Amino acid sequence: MPFTSRLQPISATAVRVTDSFWGPWLDRVATVTIPTQYALLESTGRLENLRRAGRREEGGYQGYRFNDSDVYKWLEACAFSLIARPSAENRRLMDQAVEIIAKAQREDGYLNTFVQLQHPGMEWRSLSMLHEMYCGGHLIEAAVAHRMATGNDELMTVAIRFADHVMSIFGPDKRKGTCGHEEIELALLKLARATGQAKYADFARWLVEIRGTRPSPYEAELNDPVAYNLSPAGMPLLLKNGTYSGEYLQDHAPIREHETVVGHAVRAMYLYIAATELAHDQNDEALENALLRGWRNLTERRMYITGGIGPSGDNEGFTHDYDLPNHSAYAETCAAIGLALWGHRLNLATGDASFVEAVERALYNGALAGISLSGDRYFYANPLESRGDHQRPEWYGCACCPPNIARLIGQVGALALAETEDALLVNLPIGLEAQTRHGRVRIESRYPWEGQVTIEWLEVTTADPFALRVRIPEWCADCGFEVVGANEAAEYENGYASVERTWTAGDRVKVEFDMTPQWIEAHPAVLDDLGRVALTRGPLVYALESPDGPVPQRFTVDASAEIEESWSSDLGGVVRLATTGTSVLDSFADGLYSEVGTQEISDAQAHLIPYYAWSNRGPSHMLVWLRMM
Ligand SMILES: [Zn+2]
Structure with missing residues (x-):
């Protein structure tokens, strides 16, 4: 390289x-x-x-x-x-x-x-x-x-x-x-x-x-x-x-x-x-x-x-x-x-x-x-x-x-962007307008909440063909790429979906990233994460914080259970992810230790939030790597 x-x-x-x-x-x-x-x-x-x-x-x-x-x-x-x-x-x-x-x-x-x-x-x-x-x-x-x-x-x-x-x-x-x-x-x-x-x-x-x-x-x-x-x-x-x-x-x-x-x-x-x-x-x-x-x-x-x-x-x-x-x-x-x-x-x-x-x-x-x-x-x-x-x-x-x-x-x-004499690269699909050497471009998206991105040339100042390259993130298992109204397929190279052509003002490209939540596990040599999973959605890592469910350290997640996505206007507006598992209750009468079976366990729901948004609601417990059933 x-x-x-x-x-x-x-x-x-x-x-x-x-x-x-x-x-x-x-x-x-x-x-x-x-x-x-x-x-x-x-x-x-x-x-x-x-x-x-x-x-x-x-x-x-x-x-x-x-x-x-x-x-x-x-x-x-x-x-x-x-x-x-x-x-x-x-x-x-x-x-x-x-x-x-x-x-x-x-x-x-x-x-x-x-x-x-x-x-x-x-x-x-x-x-x-x-x-x-x-x-x-x-x-x-x-x-x-x-x-x-x-x-x-x-x-x-x-x-x-x-x-x-x-x-x-x-x-x-x-x-x-x-x-x-x-x-x-x-x-x-x-x-x-x-x-x-x-x-x-x-x-x-x-x-x-x-x-x-x-x-x-x-x-x-x-x-x-x-x-x-x-x-x-x-x-x-x-x-x-x-x-x-x-x-x-x-x-x-x-x-x-x-x-x-x-x-x-x-x-x-x-x-x-x-x-x-x-x-x-x-x-x-x-x-x-x-x-x-x-x-x-x-x-x-x-x-x-x-x-x-x-x-x-x-x-x-x-x-x-x-x-x-x-x-x-x-x-x-x-x-x-x-x-x-x-x-x-x-x-x-x-x-x-x-x-x-x-x-x-x-x-x-x-x-x-x-x-x-x-x-x-x-x-x-x-x-x-x-x-x-x-x-x-x-x-x-x-x-x-x-x-x-x-x-x-x-x-x-x-x-978000980079360019060469013959290409514009979209590294992060952030909503913006930019003056590039090839003309004025607009990107519209609701990233990182939604996967649809539209890239439109408002003005093109280069008569020669050049490439538009859009980074396809490694977390994205499935992605769509379309030059609107044209029949050109993208080429995939160096992590980019790329179309080279003569562009004119009004030309649009639509990209769609699959934002399905994913459970991630770590390399087994990371001993602190053994038996644990972390939830991601698109580029965001999620965390369980105590206002949104059981004490995170007591929660065990069922990683095969369905994950529900919902838009929530709190925390500045986030997609929350809800999932299920079990939680250990506070069941000991007194003392530190007891024979196995004393702990009570109940079904539990957990609503995860993006990691960046944690610690905005007062003192809390928080965990990224959840114990897995
Ligand atoms: Zn510092």
Whole structure:
């Protein structure tokens, strides 16, 4: 599967999402999420840190050392939100934030308020822990989105000055060093595209290439007491059995030698997103193979059915194959977002639809669960089981996830499509109108609730024939594809149903996906799921939550029983799935143990809801993998 596809992404500015599912999410992000998050950036001192730096103060830093990144990520989310849903008030908040950020930047281009306020003189002293380039990466991504939304360079100027400053210190003929938390690599690639300056891509390539080579700059920091004491609690994460391993931050081996996904899950995803883009069109088989090896290890052995990844809270990341505990699952929202963005990038590199499976899985399940239906409460960890012990707070001290899910929702229209000179690809059948290089296209659907999708050319600007390719999801056992009024059969290739012809305005294609609910079982090596099944319908994973039936952990499902589908207007409007089984009653008089036969069992009905919609009705028990009769 060579990385030689000519696929190009579609810009967020070219898409208007009209979707009945994502449209309300975009409205909510614009009216609730963006303003409430801004208020939290203010009340938690994140903006004040930047103001203090702007006033050239020392001391008074509030919060975690990487808190600047939350402001930048919010700003990126705000920019995408403004593209999708213009708002004078959000624009005012964004302008305010840009002004504060610009003032905080030092004359030489450096910008990191934790160091500027709390540890002046300690710039770049602890690459493993201080997140200076990570924060800067989010600044760059924000600047690219900001320019897309506004057309002005106010934040881009700040980002370029920061990038140039970093490149004046680090590089092939300068100091060897990368950031402990990958992010700037993929951001520099965006900067290279936005500015047309190849030097940023070259620097990103160097950062990816030197990671994992020896001597390791992070290992040296373990022996530098000054660096160590900048983050003494974090440094032991670099060790394995008492010696430096680097797995936590993907410094264990050069990238072409990576065998499995290891360490901190978000870091790994961000590294591989950049590496995939760098491998594109390079004819670098060793790098392609390493990335595909990692992807297969991830999606075939280390991914929850929800698209959650990274089961362990200890390293916020990966453990070993088939280790997918449900109740203690970490599955950070940011990691599911990273998985979606990596899958998207692999699809662009290869033109293969199979990579979009994980994009869809994460987007509709493990990532979307990270935000409440009200748009102002969040999950950091996304377990697949709750015993009443997991609820959504309004914010986190480490608040990477809330603005991250907001910026992902803002980009959903851009994730839906891709194009080449001779094809338009529909990766996600989201209701939208888009300006493509072949003309203006409209997609109408009630996805993920219904399987019928209509794609119509409103205007065609290409006289030559080109292909319309629609991804056929792997969960779809049966699908219909029809060019309305024409007698052309689709060809099936790389996971797409494809018709190539001369298109004219008014031409329509109808696609129908079979949305019959399916019971899924896991590989038997996943011991936590043995004897259990999960229910899916289309791209959605379902869960049983205690308001809708017996305590989920006491329920045993009859997977051969009929499943009833019904539309329900609660939870923002969902298709509920009802099924039957048995439930263990609370029958013990007292004591913990009794001879078999004491437990009473009764028939029970369960009404399952989409996983993303759980924990919106107060404390609850929840379970994805149900015990099976
Ligand atoms: Zn996060």
